[in-house]
Amino acid sequence: MNATLSVASIPAEQARRRPDRVALIDGARRITFAELWLRARAQAAALIGLGVRPGDRVALMCPNVVDFPVAYYGILAAGAVVVPVHPLSTSAEAEYMLRDSAARLLLCHPVFAEAGHPAAAAVGLPCRAPDSLVAEPIASFVSRQPADPAVVFYTSGTSGRPKGAELSHLNLVMNATVNAFDANDVRADDVALGALPLSHVFSQTVSMNSTWRAGAALVLMPRFEPAEAIRLMVEHGVNTFHGVPTMYVRLISAARERTSLPRLRLCISGGASLPQPVLEAFEETFGARILEGYGLSETSPTAAVNQPIFGSRVGTVGHPVWGVEVEIADPALAERIALLPAGQLGEVVIRGHNLFNGYTGNPDATAAVVVDGWFRTGDLGVKDTDGYLRIVDRIKEMIIRGGYNVYPSEVEAALLRHPGVAAVAVIGIPDEVFGEEICAVVVPSGPITAEDVLAFGREHLAKHKSPRRVEFVAELPLGPSHKIMKRKLKEQFAAR
Known part of the structure; x- marks a missing residue:
């Protein structure tokens, strides 16, 4: 294959098209797209100087501060693969991810040194603070092929040890593009709040990559606190919020103590089922409708969402996003996929450009969930005659x-x-x-x-x-x- 593609093209293109526009707000700091890309290229040069080569895994343990996107795109610009380490990971959990992913280096922000440094030492890896890597910026990003791995996300490990879901450059660029321009109508003058950890696939794709794919601004929040989130949204004119249901519940409660609330245009919920009472209370309090979506680490993540072109339907996660198929299959058949007609309860299965490469180093686990080209989600759902998908629950729950x-x-x-x-x-x-x-x-x-x-x-x-x-x-x-x-x-x- 001669085609090339890189997730690093997201900030690179905005630096070319909108160099002076503010991309990132972190406290009192304002970072333009030009500056963001310059810093990422400098980080890439430093990594290359440390011996990082295309395809190498570089782990990243960092909160929602400027260092995260700089290191993230720097790793990708060097042609390497990002392995995000959850910010709440213990040293033992971080050690497992470093070892399982065959990481070559850990970039660890000082606030996570207590867990990150011992983990790297146990595996015999060098450990560096992201802001300590300084070098003359490389001219541009290292080209990769579309199917090459870009990021390895570790699943939450609801059964057994976490598995590393390997997502390609094609997976992530397409998901960011579809989220921005087909599913959610992201606009260049939008301002989004990055309150979910950027180490998580939902935040990384929907809050960061999709926002910057459209040329919009992102306000970073290192740790979600509802009252502070409302204050930041009001101060910076945030009109876009992405969160999981528990965050919306806490925002509703915190709003009772505030006299000024943000004017939100686009609110997306994912990660878990959104109870209808929460949706109704949020709309009454903030005057904004939450659009519920659905996805998993293995699907980059967005597979379906309530979209403007179809209209939203309460209690559903809308329609599949552009280029992705989401159907209902017989959960009793483990060896093959047998699709069920509309209205029948079964297992949600997915295929499309968003489907991951597989679990790193674990072909048996991959074969267990990818059957006949479809990804078996382990979720129970129903698809109605209008094409709206309703998630009922996890099969295991x-x-x-x-x-x-x-x-x-x-x-x-x-x-x-x-x-x-x-x-x-x-x-x-x-x-x-x-x-x-x-x-x-x-x-x-x-x-x-x-x-x-x-x-x-x-x-x-x-x-x-x-x-x-x-x-x-x-x-x-x-x-x-x-x-x-x-x-x-x-x-x-x-x-x-």
Whole structure:
């Protein structure tokens, strides 16, 4: 193949087309596209000087500050592959990712030195701070072929150890382009808030690459705090927000204490199912509709989203994005894909330009999820006759109580309508009689008892779906991408 392509072309092209436009706001700092690309090329030169060659894996452990995009595009400009390390990773977790990815070098921001330095030492890797790499900038980025790996994202490891999903330059450039111009109508004068960790695929593709693909500006937030997020959005005229459902819940709560709110035009939710009560409360509070989307690390990530051309439909994740097919398959057939007609519940399967190369160093795991050219997501969904996709739940999170299938997201959506429930996670716990019992783990927003929750469940849910047990917590455990870690809750409450 003679064609070449690089994710580094995203800032390179904007530096050529809009050199003086502000690309990045980090506190009091304003970075233009020209300056961003100059710094990235200098970082690339320094990496090449350290012996990094095209195809080498370079790990990056960095918060949402200027150093992240400079290092990210610098690694790519050198022709190397980025391995983002989750900002909340322990030293042992970071060590596993470094070893599994066969990384050659770790770029570690000083705030993560306590975890990053021992991890690099354990693997025998050099460890450098991103801002310590200075050299005469290279003229342009090193060309790569479209299928060459660009980034390796480690999955959250809901079952077993995390796997490195290898995404190509084609995967990421296409997903950024489709998100910006086909799915979400991103405009050059938009200002987006980068509140999700840029080490996560949702933030990296949708918040950073898509925003800059359109020539818009990005305001970085190192750690999401809802009140501070609102202040930053008002101060900088942010009109675009990307987040997961837990972030929208916290923004709604924080808005009650603010007299001034941002004027949002584009809000995208992904990463987990968005309960309808949250969508309704956010629209009432901020005057902006949330467009729910769907994707995974293995799909770059966006596979489907509510899009202007089709119109949005509450309770769905919209239509597949341009060039991508999303269908429903029989989940009982492991060896082949048998597509189901509209209206039938089954496993969501995906194919298109967004499908990953595979799990790095793990062909067996890749073969288990890529069947007949389709990626098996492990999610249950339904596609209606109008083409809208509704995600029901993770297959592995489905609760089977006395032979009945119970989907936690449905129970959570019902309980969130109780005024005393600020947040809730529904889990299945072992039960001698029914196999599994339904447990609601609740973060209260005011005075509320377990019986209040149980009675509300009985009133609004079928008998086999209503919780039989309630636990109260001050907060739900969240992973690096602000998704609820239900596995931890199961471990905590199953033992009681």
